[in-house]
Amino acid sequence: MATSEDIEKPKLLPTKILKCKNPECKAWVREEFATAEQQCPMCKGPMHRSMKHLPAVQNKPKRQPRKPKSDF
Ligand SMILES: [Zn+2]
Numbered sequence: 635m636a637t638s639e640d641i642e643k644p645k646l647l648p649t650k651i652l653k654c655k656n657p658e659c660k661a662w663v664r665e666e667f668a669t670a671e672q673q674c675p676m677c678k679g680p681m682h683r684s685m686k687h688l689p690a691v692q693n694k695p696k697r698q699p700r701k702p703k704s705d706f
Pocket residue numbers: 654655656659660661674675676677678679
């Protein structure tokens with residue numbers, strides 16, 4: 635018998651994020667995906683660090699090294 639307990643719930647982990655300082659802009663990004671400038675992707679304004687409970691990322695984001703085009 636399957637109970638609701640058996641349904642896999644995504645685990646929420648406290649995750650570091652960057653949140654836009656503009657109260658009218660609800661943009662936020664995971665800190666690991668944020669740009670070095672820590673600029674809001676929406677309004678280009680400043681962002682501040684915050685925490686958010688997010689489901690665990692299943693596939694760790696791999697930083698793909700930029701492959702030089704081999705068109706020589
Ligand atoms: Zn913004």
